[in-house]
Amino acid sequence: MSLLEVKNLFIEDIRNNEAIVSDVSFELKCNTCLGIVGESGSGKSMTTKAILGLTNPWLKVTGSAKFKDIELLKENSDTIRKIRGKNICMILQDAMSAFDPLYTIGYQMIETLCENINLPKKEAEKISIEALEKMYINEPKQVIRKYPHQLSGGMLQRCMIALAMAMKPDIIIADEPTTALDSINQREVVEEFKRLKEMTGTSVIFISHDLGVVQHLAQDILVMKNGKCVECGKASEVFKNPKHEYTKYLIDTRLRFTDSFRKSMILEDEVCCCK
């Protein structure tokens, strides 16, 4: 069953009549992960922000984005805000901008949980600490007392993921959630997304430059270039039999990278053996 269905989405900058996203359509099925890949500037963030009413006023958004029976592009801003708080959570690419610098992380997590899913304060605090622990944050009781500027970008990113997961929404949209993390943390966070999907049934839209991560998580894939969808379908099919030149290029680049990485590891092993 389709949980979110986007049809013929267009985004235009009315200041210069420039098309930012043109005729993008896709669907997110229940309990699945859709991976969105494409080069920088291809429109990945814009596509998802437009669905949630997060674009600037100079951007004209047309088409259809249906969540269950609700047409998101036609709803008023109050309803969309409620949906953003309860049903569809977005993990923004820029973690710093997601938190208010004037309040502690804990205050913001607890307020969000109390307001959007009606939890009592004590319960919200307990859930916040548990969620931070799940995101491999040491000493979460201390971290919740800190202000955003006292934490690194990677830590903030993990706090944001923890909060989104604690909300248990129907959909999590994760925009490059692992870019600020080192590779060990990246792997742990990706595993956590996989576990979340399996345990809670939350559907995920995962935007990433990293095809390896997408391959690991996503059942379906959308490949974007210059604001357009160049390929869309089952991830296993797209990876096995890419139809568009650009998808082939992305997969080849990924394989070349993995191959040279593997070779460098083998060479390192050989050097170690010779010592």
Ligand SMILES: Nc1ncnc2c1ncn2[C@@H]1O[C@H](COP(=O)(O)OP(=O)(O)OP(=O)(O)O)[C@@H](O)[C@H]1O
């Ligand atoms: N607020 C804005 N107003 C007008 N144009 C914008 C705005 N934000 C982004 N753009 C333009 O929209 C296009 C798509 O941007 P978008 O941020 O969606 O790319 P992206 O695929 O998410 O890239 P990245 O991988 O770097 O995050 C770009 O050409 C960008 O310059």
Ligand SMILES: [Mg+2]
């Ligand atoms: Mg982006």
